[in-house]
Amino acid sequence: MGRWDGWFTVEHHEVHSHARAGRLHTPHGVVETPVFMPVGTQAAVKTLSPHELHQVGAQIILSNTYHLYLRPGSQVVAEAGGLHRFMAWDRPILTDSGGFQVFSLAALRQVTGDGVRFRSHLDGSEHFFTPELSMAVQRDLGADIIMCFDECLAYPARRDEVEASVERTTRWARRCHRAWQEDGDPDRQALFGIVQGGAYPDLRRRSAEELAELDFPGYAVGGLSVGEPAGVTVAVLDVTVPLLPAGRPRYLMGVGTPDLILEAVWRGIDMMDCVLPTRMARHGTVYTSQGRITVRNAAYARDFGPLDPACDCYACRHFSRAYIRHLLKVNETLGMRLTTIHNLRYLQRFMERLRQAVREDRLPEFRAAFYREEGAALGFRPPEPEPLPAG
C-alpha cells in the first residue's frame, strides 16, 4: 500500500449525482470536502490576518509559487521554516506550480522542451522555470499539497495547440513526479497532476490516462475558468471527471462562483479555489442571501442594516452597510477587510450547506432551491452543457 493510499477518504457518495463527501488527511490537519480554498497570493489572503481566516472557517488556503518565488524568494520562506511558519497559518496550504502566472502574467515567454523563459512582471528580470525548479520552489515553501508544472492555454485554443500543450503537460508531469520522488518531500507533500485538453474530450481523456499512470496523490482539472462560457465548463467536467481515479481527490482550478461550485460538486469535484470572491469584495461587491450588492453605491449611504441579515460574520455582527460604504468611499482599508471577511464567510457557509446536502442525499433539492431562491437572487441560472467537438 502506497504512502498516499487512504490519505483521502470518501465517506459518502450522494445517490443522485456524482458528488461525494470526504476528508483529506494532511500534515496540518483534516480538510472536509468538498472544500473551497481562499487564495493567499503573496503569503496573505489580501487584507486578512490568519486569525480572521480561522474565524471565517477557512480549512485550507492556496498560495502562489510564481509570486513567492519572485518576492520574498523561496529561500527566505525556507529559512523561515516554510510557508506555514512564515505566514503563521497552522492549517493546510496548497501551492500552485507557477505555470498559470508564467503563462498569464509574465512577459516575453519562450517555451522550450525544458521549460519556460520569461521576464518578471515586476522588474523585467529574466527567469527560467522548469518542472524541476517548480518542484524545488514548492519543496522550499513546504505546502501540504503541491502542483505539477503545466501549460495552461486560454479559451478558445486551436486543437493543435491544445494537443501540444497536453503532450508538454504530460512530459512535464513525469519530470515533476521524478523530481518530487528524488529531491522532494514525497512523504509529506502530496503532488497533484493537472489534466489539460481544453474543450476536446479526446484530449482530456488522453491527458487523464497519461497522468493516471503516474499514480499521483490527487488530480486537478486545469484549463478551465480561462474565459470559456459556463456551458463549456460543465460539459468539460462531464467528460473529464469520470476519467479521474475515484480514490483520489479531484481539484477544479480557478472556480469560483457559487453556481459553478455547485455544478462542479455535483459532477464529483472535491476541491476548488478562486480569487473572485475576495477580489469582488475589495471592489465593494458582496454575495448575500438576498442577492449581490455593491455596497460602495450611493444607495447604501443610509442603509443601517448589515450586509446580510442571515450572516454570522464579524462584519455582519457589528457594522452597517452605511459604515462599510463610508469606509470604501474614503479608502479606509477596514472596508475591504469587512467585505472580504463577509464574502469568504458567505462561501464557507455555502460549502457547509453543500456538504450537508451531499451527506444527506439532498443534492437535487439543494440545487433546485438554489436556482429558485438564493442563486436566482444572485443572478445565477443553471448552465446548459454545450456540445463539445468530437475527437
Added chain:
Amino acid sequence: MGRWDGWFTVEHHEVHSHARAGRLHTPHGVVETPVFMPVGTQAAVKTLSPHELHQVGAQIILSNTYHLYLRPGSQVVAEAGGLHRFMAWDRPILTDSGGFQVFSLAALRQVTGDGVRFRSHLDGSEHFFTPELSMAVQRDLGADIIMCFDECLAYPARRDEVEASVERTTRWARRCHRAWQEDGDPDRQALFGIVQGGAYPDLRRRSAEELAELDFPGYAVGGLSVGEPAGVTVAVLDVTVPLLPAGRPRYLMGVGTPDLILEAVWRGIDMMDCVLPTRMARHGTVYTSQGRITVRNAAYARDFGPLDPACDCYACRHFSRAYIRHLLKVNETLGMRLTTIHNLRYLQRFMERLRQAVREDRLPEFRAAFYREEGAALGFRPPEPEPLPAG
C-alpha cells in the same frame, strides 16, 4: 455642584513633578489618565478594527469633525445613532472641532468674525464653518468629549497674529459654550476649551484666564506640535499648564512621541493624541524596546525574530520582521495593520508604565531610565526648555 464637577477624579499627585493620575468618567466608561488617544480620522483608526483597538488596550479614540462633516456627513452618522454605533466602538470618543483641518487642509480660507469660509480639500466645494456649526456637527457625532472651534496658527507666528487668534478663540469659545448649553447635549458631552497664545506667555495667560471664566469641563493646550522645536513645546507647557483649573482634565493636542508624552505628563497633562505612531507604522517604522526600526528595509529580509521581543501584541506574538517586511514590500495591507497594532500597543504599554510610575512617585527614576535606555535607543534626548519672549 455642576454637572461636570467630579467627572474627572485626580487620584494621585506625583510628589516630584506636576504629574497626576486620575480617571475620566464618561457615558462610555472610565478612562485612566494620563492617557494617549489613537486617532481615527475618518471613523476608523487606519487599517484597524474596533476588535484590534480593544486588543491593543486603547481606552479612548479621537475622530475628526472636519473629515466626518465632509464624508459621510454628520447627518448620516446621527441617523446611524451616533459615531459609537456607526463605527461599532463602545468606549469613549473625543471629536475635535474641525478648526485645525479647516486651517491646515482646506483651501481658500476666509476668516470672518462669524467663522471660516473654505473649500473642501476633496472636491473644492464651498463650506462655511462657525462655532455653532462645529457644535451642531459634534452633537450629531455624539462623542463623549467635544472641542471648541478655535483658530490654531503655525509656528512661528507674529505676536499680533497670535493676539488676534487668542481674541477670536475666546469669542468663539463663548459662542461654542452657549451653543453647547442651548442646543447641545451638555449633560452627556463634555466640552473642552482650547488655550491658544503661541509661544507668548502673557497671551497664554490671557487665553487661559478668559476660558476659565466659562468653567469648561476640560481644557486643551492648543497651538503646540505645529512645527516648533521641542524646547519651545515644553517651555510653553511650563507656563501654561499651571494656569489651567486643577480639577479639570488637561489635554495636550497633537503630541505624540514618547519623549514629549513623558515631558507633558511630568508637567501635569492628562490626555494626548497624535497621528504619528500610526502614520509611522504605515510607512514601516516601529518603536521597539531596542530602538526604532524601519522594518521595510532590506536589513530585515531574513530577520525571523519579532518586531520587539518585549512586546505582547498580536504582531509580535505571531509574525517575524521578515514576514512583515515582505508584506510591506508587496503592498499587502496586513503589513500596515501589524505595524500599526504594534506601535499602538507599544504606546499603550508605555502609558501603563508611566501611570504606574506616577502612582508610585517614581517619575524622576522613570524619566532618567527612559533617557538612559529605551528612550536613548529611540533617539530621544531630554528637551531643554527654551526662553520664551516676555509679554
